[in-house]
Amino acid sequence: MLVKTYGSAVEGIHATIITVEVNVASGGQPGFFLVGLPDNAVREGRERIRTSFVHNGFYLPRRAITVNMAPADIIKVGSAYDLTVAVGVLAADGTISPKLLESYLIMGELSLDGTLRPIKGALPIAIEARKRGFKGMIVPAPNAAEAAIVSELDVIQVENLLDAVEFQDERKTIEPLKRDTREIFFAAQA
Secondary structure (H helix, E strand, O other), X not given: OEEEEEXXXXXOOEEEEEEEEEEEEOOOOOEEEEEOOEOHHHHHXXXXXXXXXXXXXXXXXXXXXXXXXXXXXXOEOOOOOHHHHHHHHHHHOOOOOOOOHHHEEEOOEEOOOOEXXXXXXXXXXXXXXXXXXXXEEEEEHHXXXXXXXXXXXXXXXXXXHHHHHHHHOOOOOOOOEOOOHXXXXXXXXX
């Protein structure tokens, strides 16, 4: 099955939406194929994903997994795409429902046990997500306060892979983090 998840590339203060297409197919050469100009950190994500799956009761399908990161002319840098790809693989394999994937931008670096590490550029990513019409974004808990400064965007803070998967599969409710920017401004003035 083919599914699409969404992440973002950040250059300076500008963010670009990255569409991550994941196809898990029977037949052909089994393996994990990553295309779309990923750097070494993005490619190494395969091992972080595989190991975090094992520690959280999932498995990497023993079929041909093709991940395309578009647009292909932008170099994808860093480990922040781990969660984007992991959720896509689980949805493409039928382990979780793909129903909410088009509504949320997903970012986060996976540690080997499935906990999430913070990403860089949460604020510009949130601004671009709102501009592009996403309902919300799923980010590591340490990035949630920064992203929640952007109004009209549901910021879902997750601690680990399992939180993100259960939220996407609608097995767990996570209330969006809300920040009152006026309150923050007035507190800074005082």
